[in-house]
Amino acid sequence: MFWNPKPSYRSDAGRAALLAVYDRWLALLPAGVERIEMQTRFGPTNVLAAGPAEAPPLMIHQGGNFPNTATLHWFAPLMDRFRVYAPDLPGAPGYSAPHHLNGRKGALHGWARDVLDALGLERVPHLGVSFGAGIILELASVAPERIARIALIAPAGLLKPAMWPLIAQLAVPMLRYRLRPTRANLTAAVAPLHSDPPSELMLDTHAAVFQNLRLAHRMPGPMADGALAGFNRPALVVGAQRDPLFPGEALLTRARHLLPQAETRMLPGSRHFPSANDLEVIAGWLDDFLSGLPQPPNTASPATSG
Numbered sequence: 001m002f003w004n005p006k007p008s009y010r011s012d013a014g015r016a017a018l019l020a021v022y023d024r025w026l027a028l029l030p031a032g033v034e035r036i037e038m039q040t041r042f043g044p045t046n047v048l049a050a051g052p053a054e055a056p057p058l059m060i061h062q063g064g065n066f067p068n069t070a071t072l073h074w075f076a077p078l079m080d081r082f083r084v085y086a087p088d089l090p091g092a093p094g095y096s097a098p099h100h101l102n103g104r105k106g107a108l109h110g111w112a113r114d115v116l117d118a119l120g121l122e123r124v125p126h127l128g129v130s131f132g133a134g135i136i137l138e139l140a141s142v143a144p145e146r147i148a149r150i151a152l153i154a155p156a157g158l159l160k161p162a163m164w165p166l167i168a169q170l171a172v173p174m175l176r177y178r179l180r181p182t183r184a185n186l187t188a189a190v191a192p193l194h195s196d197p198p199s200e201l202m203l204d205t206h207a208a209v210f211q212n213l214r215l216a217h218r219m220p221g222p223m224a225d226g227a228l229a230g231f232n233r234p235a236l237v238v239g240a241q242r243d244p245l246f247p248g249e250a251l252l253t254r255a256r257h258l259l260p261q262a263e264t265r266m267l268p269g270s271r272h273f274p275s276a277n278d279l280e281v282i283a284g285w286l287d288d289f290l291s292g293l294p295q296p297p298n299t300a301s302p303a304t305s306g
Helices: 012-026 068-080 107-119 131-142 163-179 183-193 200-212 248-258 276-290
Strands: 034-040 043-050 057-061 083-087 124-129 147-153 235-240 263-267
Touching (some): 012 068, 043 107, 057 068, 057 107, 057 131, 068 276, 124 131, 131 147, 147 276, 163 183, 235 248, 248 263, 263 276
16 A cells, blocks of 8 residues: 555544644744645645745655644745745644555655646755655655755655664653653653754644654665666755764765765754754755746646635
8 A cells, every 4th residue: 555554643632632733833834824735646635835926936845753834934934935835744743644655655756746746836946854855855766857956954865764873862762751751751852853952832742743643664765876866956965963863974975975966064063953043054055055946936736725
């Protein structure tokens, strides 16, 4: 099957709790964000759209096992210059199909291509975070003609996650939180992921995910040697030096091997979730990188909107 038949939500009440934190993050985005509902081969998909309708399009793919809105607000300034499209990943907390996609069956890049088709977008720039960046890499490996350029922040898809840091820094503290779900144990469990101390809303989001979501454990990739040989478009890859999932130095070394044309940037001392200062730095890099885009936009004609 192209998706896991078991729902990603543990219960109806759990789904409601996760949608509640999704909506809290949504309320922090600029006014005028639209929801586009579409059907794909992999089930219904909700796409958030924002920015001037006549602006050049930009596709943004979210991190995995987390609300789309929680990472989309990092890139809210781009909504002044671009028509941003950000689909809720199936299985993640959001309004798309409540089933994780089977990456081994090609469902991740197949779904990404279906979203482009439903929006009427032929070739557009893509920006991705973590799991979402890995989806973009998979799409680049099989359909490079659909991508104008890529910007990848702490991407999955290049490396296997580092196992010992996962166990020592993440798995053990998360087990402690599951056994005794206090706020202090939650804060300790997620601290290795965050460059800044997480906000109360961020902690609420982590708690809702831990308690109510069946996690997608398989990341996209890792890309084999030569898998991206057919992709020669501009690329920007950003690594975080102390990322316990994808350590920055190893990540950027692999990026240069697979994408020799890529610009690579390091966030010194940073972890998987960027700090407020990191986001300002990333915004500058993205502004420079995306400034080379041609101005005439593609035409979007969504299947249905809601």
